[in-house]
Amino acid sequence: MLHANLVVAVCLVYVAILFGVAFAGDRRARKDPTGWLSSPLVYTLSISIYCTSWTFFGAVGSAAANGMEFVTIYLGPTIVFAGWWVFLRKLVTVGRVHNITSVADLISARFGKNPTLGAIVTLMALIATAPYIALQLKALTASFQVITFPAGAVVAAGSNLAPDYVVAFWAAAGLCAFSIIFGVRNIDVNERHHGVIAAIAVEAIVKLLALLAVGLWVVVELAGTPAEVFANAPVSLLTPEETFGARWVTLCFLAGAAVICLPRQFQVTVVENSSESQLRTASWLFPLYLFLICLFVVPIAVAGLNRLPAGSDPDLYVLTLPLGAEQDVIALFAFLGGFSSATSMVIVSSIALSTMISNHIVMPLALRFSILPSASAPNVRRFILGARRASIVFIVFLGFLYFRLSGTSDALAAIGLISFCGVAQFLPSLVGGLYWRSATHRGAIAGLVGGFIVWAYTLFLPSFEGFFLMPASVIEQGPFGWAWLKPYALFGLADYDPLVHATFWSISINLVLFVGVSMLSEPTPLARLQSTLFIDVFRRQxxxxxxxxxxxxxxxxxxxxxxxxxxxxxxxxxxxxxxxxxxxxxxxxxxxxxxxxxxxxxxxxxxxxxxxxxxxxxxxxxxxxxxxxGEAEQIRAYSAELERKSRQIEATAAQLALANQRLREIDGQKDEFLSQVSHEVRTPMTSIRSFSDILLNNRDIDETEKLRFLSIIQNESLRLTRLLDGILDLNQMESGDPAWKETPFDPETALDQAMESCEALARAAGVTLKRSSRARKAWVYGDRDRFAQVFINLISNAIKYNLSPAPTVTVSSTVRKDVYEARVADNGPGIPEAERERIFVKFARGPMPHPAGTGLGLAISRQIVERFKGSLSLVPAKPHGAEFVVRLTTARIDR
Amino acid sequence: MSRWWANAQATRDAATLLPFAAAALLLPPFILVFAAPVLIAGVPLIVVYVFGVWATVILAAWLLSRCHGREPADENIPSKSEVEAAEPEQH
Known part of the structure; x- marks a missing residue:
């Protein structure tokens, strides 16, 4: 036995240390908000408030009674955290991005910031948490009573002690004080409760070490080899088939749901979260913590069953084993572990619930009935803080009341599971809200209320065993004797464990109402907006x-x-x-x-x-x-559109570059053309001016000389006129101006006329002009005179540029596949490869020792032919001489 | 780049699969295979099995969290840009 004063003193010292840690944490957080207090380790340790005194004492009790069943309470959270990528990540991100303050806030915000929904969730959470807080008070009281029992702990655990409500009351009062001092100093939930979290982290370490110490002591001192540890293990552990039925699945599910939905878990996991890396670490570190907590539970339970007298309370083995072996230090450490787990749970629960009560019940009522003090800012803040402080006292003493009403009979595990099933009612709205767009606030309200009523009827009210609201006769026979409404066998479903039974009915009805009413009702516009923001939280801010x-x-x-x-x-x-x-x-x-x-x-x-x-x-x-x-769809369409546009722009840019290139070329040609024109005009002008100068200044020139000079002047003037006519012609043709007549004619006549015109020239130059093959019945559309001009140009060129010793020019024409072809070939030096296209350019002349023409002939000819949709080209690759060919499409004319 | 992407995708797939695999291993009917009255070195088989699976799940979660930590967290990009966009306002 330990003296009560000693235990109280140790507790007070421990609490003083916690106060110190909380103060230091708050001060440090104010100086450096991103310091180690926001580290993933502290975050994970704060999540471990999941392990309450129910874990600390109750897990061993459960293992002693039901074998492996106790691990379900830790396997559910392990699966949820190891699978953080699937659900928890989204929940935590939504909470962080939208500044969510509690589970009630999240559900109400998701369904259009609905105040009714927030109030309902808060009330449900409050009622469901009361048994849980009662459980902590019960564990605190019982452990204190046992450790200080004058006749020894073993006797105390064996005899059915009445709970000491005075101890429970003072414990509750102390917890209220701590929560108020550290949890409700400022009202900004998003500033996070660094001081409290630091203290909770210390408590998490203490409870883990305490349980490990007891476990190691049991294994090393009391047992030895693994075989000895498990010698005389309870039947439920050795023949475990019975364990893995509906109850096992239900417990795993409830524990997994509770680790998300319990207000205090939501507080530490979602509200206190500041980055994804915290959650990433917690995904393995929190399961590891649970694993270590559970590691020695079975050995302690087996040792307790073997060594303590039958009838000892298995919930207290953690204390009574070391006390029975006179290991007072270990016992005191174990007591502190239990104390830590109970206090941390009550503190965080009451803080989380007080925020919910002040935000979702007090504030809306104050706004509705205008009782919010309006005078000045400090008054309102004082009002809110006051509401939160009062809420904490209310919550803790509601737990105390439940403890007082429910009496002594329940094992720790049973009470905790009532809470788990109650808060699991939030799960459909929470999950549905984050994944299902059509979920509406009416659906959520219907599901929550329906599930909650069924939970209260089948599990919560019967847990008072007739002391509160529901008389014992109703539990036994159903209301008014209606057997089909018996709380533990609703609609005749009698063969199941009460917990499985209640979970099945409450969650089923919750789901059916949530889905059904959601499908029948329309979400408000605001709810629609919120659903998009929450569901697509990773896609938009x-x-x-x-x-x-x-x-x-x-x-x-x-x-x-x-x-x-x-x-x-x-x-x-x-x-x-x-x-x-x-x-x-x-x-x-x-x-x-x-x-x-x-x-x-x-x-x-x-x-x-x-x-x-x-x-x-x-x-x-x-x-x-x-x-x-529809933005997701639109983003896809938009990016496709962008891609198409960018391709278009690329093509346009390429076209522009090409056009620019051409413009440069044309600009260059224009410059060249201008300089050529000036040059071409300048030559005849120079000779005209110089001869007219001579004629003016020298009066004594004889008549023949005068005549010669005048004829030169005339010739040069004619050449100038021809040149200017040619430029004019070309210009007109290029701008597409002249309205030439288009009549059907026989191109042969034009060719013949051209040959006749050139005969004199050929004879003068000593060139043989030959006519070979001849086209028959060819008709083309066009201007006969113009074509004659083209042919004359070609033939005269062939004559002029023919420097061969026996110069010959051959003219031929054919019609092939509706195409009229006229060829003019010579046996001169031919045209070098490089000049082949250049000769069709204005002012380009063939290689001749002296300028023989205007240099416009071929350019004009090509323009004329192309104007009538024909072509004028040089036949490629001729070994000797040059051969020009004019091609024209023949007209179909029946004559 | 493509290899990194494939690795990241594999990590995500594995992270999605892990809770379902863990649930399948720890729930009936599969767990009933190991619910036999057998002792392994004096320890009941079911105890060895449950704690073994549990430890494996923790190990897998640890490995996956390391893989997640290596890849650039693409989901954080918008919030980062938001922070950068918000910064000039404060000056």
Whole structure:
């Protein structure tokens, strides 16, 4: 036996140390918010408040009674955390991105910031947590009574001690004080409770070490080899088939649901989370913690069964084993472990629940009945803090009341499971809300209320065994003797364990109502928006809200609210940093920002009602909403469109580059053309001017000489005229101006005319002009005279440029496949490869010792032929001489 | 690049599979295979099995969290850009 004063003193010292840690944690967090207090290790340790005194004492009790069943409570969370990638990651990200303050806040925010939903979830959480807090008080009281029992612990555990409610009361009062001092100093939930979390982390280490110490002591001192540890193990452990039935599955499911839905677990896992890396580490470290906690549970249970007298309370083996062996230090350490697990659970639970109560019950009521003190900012903050402090006292003493009412009979595990089943009712709305777009607030309300009523009827109320609301006769025979409504055998389902029975009915009805009512009802526009924001949390961030909700409010009124709730310091930061100090009407952005900040303090639903009270008009753009909902699809379409456009732009750019290239070429040609024209004009002008100078200045030139000079002047003038005519012609043709007549004619006549015209020239140059094959009955469309001009040009070129000793020019024509071909070939030097295209360019002449023509002939000829849709080209690769060919499509004319 | 992507995809697939595999191993009917009254070195088979599977799941989760830690967290990119976008406002 340990003296009560000693135990109390140790507890007080331990609490003092926790106070110190919490103070240091708060101070450190203020200086460096990203320090080790936000480390994944501290985060994981804070999650381990899942292991309460129910774990610390009850796991061994459960193992002694039911074998392996106790591990289900830890396997469920292990699966949830190891599978964080599937669900937890999304939940935590939503909580972080949307500044969620509690499980009630998340559900109410998801379903359109519905205040009713938040209140329902809060009430349910409050009622479901009461047994759990009662359980902690019971464990604290019982462990204190046993360790200080004057006749020795073994006797104490064996005799059925009445709970000492005085101890329970003082424990409850102490817990209230600690929670209030550290949990409710500021009202911003998102500043996170660093001090409390630091203290909780220390407690997590203490309880783990305490249980490990007892376990190691049992294995090393009392047993030895593994075989000895498990010698005389209970039957349930050696023939375990019975364990793995519906109850095993139900317990795994409830534990997995509880580790998400319990308000305190939600608080430490979601609300206190600051980065994904914390969760990533917790995904293996938290299961490892649970594993270590459970490692020695079975050996302790077996040792307790073997060594302690029959009838000892198995829930207290952790204490009574070392006490029975006179190991007072280990016993005291074990007591501290149990104390740690109980206190940390109550502290975090009461903080989480007090936030929920103040945000979802007190605030909405205060707003509704205008009892919020409006005088000044400190008053409102004091009101909220006061509400939270009162809530903590209320919650802890509700637990105390449950403890007082439910009496002594229940084992620890049974009480805890009642809570688990109660909070598991949140699961359908939580999971459905994060994955199912059509889930509506009506569906969520129906599911939650339906499931909760069934839970209360089949599990919670019967747990009082007739002392509270439900008389014992109803539990035995059903209300009014209706057997089909018996709480433990609803609709005749009698063969199941009460927990499996209650879980089955409550979750089934919850699911059916949630899905059914959701499908029958329409979500509000705001709920639709929220569902998109929550479900697609990895794809978009909060700013999308701005484009959907259009609101107007006066800056002064908005500022008044911010002053009242956030305090003047933060309000100044919020309003003055935005550059809109002088605006009268607040922008959508500012309104949303204020609402976000308010939501972090008082929850989404209350923040919305607060902001709505000063908003004069609000519209939710249905078009934007639709667009937002289909955005995933649109992003895909948009990117396809972008791709198509960029291809188009690329093609256009290539075309532009090509056009630019051509423009440069043409510009160059134009420059060349101009310089050539000036040059060509200058030559005849020079000779005209010089001869006219001679004629003017020298009066004594004889007549013949005069005549010769005049004829030169005339010839040069004629050449100049021809040149200018040619340029004019070319210019007209290039701009497509002249309206030439298009009549059917026989091209042979044009060819013949050309040959006749050139005969004199040929004879003068000593060139033989030959006519070989001749086309028959060829008709083409065009201007006969123009074609004659083309042929004359070709033949005269062939004559002029023929430097061969026996010069010959051969003209031939054929019709082949509707194409008329006229060829003019010579046996001259031919045209070098490089010149083949150049000769068709203006002012380009063939290689001749002296300029023989205007250099426009071929250019004009080609223009004429192309104008009538024919072609003029040089026959490629001729060994000697050059051969030009004119091709024209023949006309079909019946004559 | 493609190899990194394939690895990241494999990590995600494995992370998605892990809870389902763990649940299948720890729930009936599969667990009933090991619920036989057999002792292994004096320890009941079911105890060895449950704690063995548990340890394996923890090990797998640890390995996966290391793989996740190596890959750039693509989901964080929008929030990062948001932070960067928000920063100039404060000045």
């Amino acid at each position: 909060t700013e999308s809200e701005l484009r959907v909700i259009r609101r107007t409010a006066r800056v002064s009124e908005l500022r008044q609210i911010a002053d009242r709730i956030l305090g003047p310091a933060e309000a100044i930061l919020l309003f003055d940093g935005k550059g809109g100090e002088h605006a009268v009407i607040a922008s959508d952005e500012l309104i949303s920002l204020v609402e976000q900040r308010l939501a972090a303090h008082v929850g989404a639903a209350s923040a919305r009602s607060l902001v709505s009270s000063v908003v004069t008009s609000e519209t939710i753009s249905v078009e934007e909403l639709k667009r937002l909902a």
